[in-house]
Amino acid sequence: MIVSPEERSEMIAVAAYFLAEQRGFTPDGATDDWLTAERQIDRLLDAIRRQGISRAQFERAGLRNALRLWNGTSQRSDQG
Template sequence: MTAESSTITGPNAEERHSMIAVAAYFLAEQRGFLPGEAERDWKLAEHQIDRMLERLRQAGQPTEGLSATDIRNALRLWSH
C-alpha cells in the first residue's frame, strides 16, 4: 500500500458509526436534548459525517483516528 492510498482510506464501519454517534450527540446538545428528534439527529449526523469524510478525502487528509473534539470542531466549522 502506498502512502497516498493510505490517506484516502476511510474509517471502518464501526469507526464511522462511532463518529455519527458523537455528531448526533452534539446535534441533540445544540437543541437542548429535547425529546422526539433522535432519529432526525442521527440522519443529519450521518449526512454531516459522510460529507466531512468526503471533504477530507478530496483534500488528501487522513480520515481515520478523528477524536470527538475533531468531529465537533469540524461540524461547527462546516455547518455555517
C-alpha cells in the same frame, strides 16, 4: 482518510449527540439527529478524502471542531 464502519458509526453517534445538545435535548428528535448526523459525517468524510486531509490532521482538529467548521462552511455555501 479511510474509516472503518465502526469508526463511522462512532462519528455519527458523536455528531448526533452534538445536534441533540444544540437543540436542548428536547424529546422526539433522536431519529432526525441521527439521520442528519449521517449526512453530515458522510459529506465531511467525502470532503476530507477529496482534500487529502490525513488522519493525523483530522484527529488533531477533533470531530466536534470539524463539525463546527463544516456546519459553518456548508451553511454559508447553501446560502450563497
